[in-house]
Amino acid sequence: MTIYFTTVACVVLAAAAISAFLADRAYVGSYRKRMRENVYHCLKCRSIYTSRAAGESAVCPVCGYRNGRIKF
Ligand SMILES: [Zn+2]
Incomplete structure (x- = not known):
């Protein structure tokens, strides 16, 4: 049962990290566009x-x- 919760926690954390990374990339991309x-x-x-x-x-x-x- 502990392995199940650990796996779910890892998946949730990975999803949060990926969404934060993508949001940051989109923000930096729009900023670079304006700088040009x-x-x-x-x-x-x-x-x-x-x-x-x-x-x-x-x-x-x-x-x-x-x-x-x-x-x-
Ligand atoms: Zn003019």
Whole structure:
């Protein structure tokens, strides 16, 4: 009987560990996705936008003016 409860406890703990691992991976993945986005401030229309395009500049989606990346 003790072996049965030990097995059930191990299965429950393993399921909890796997779900915590998967939840953590999903959170880190969404954070990394956001980190890849560059932030731009349009000098012409003053809107703030993000872009994942490579390079130091991106075209403003509002007015079409090309702006440099904001560095923090
Ligand atoms: Zn603009």
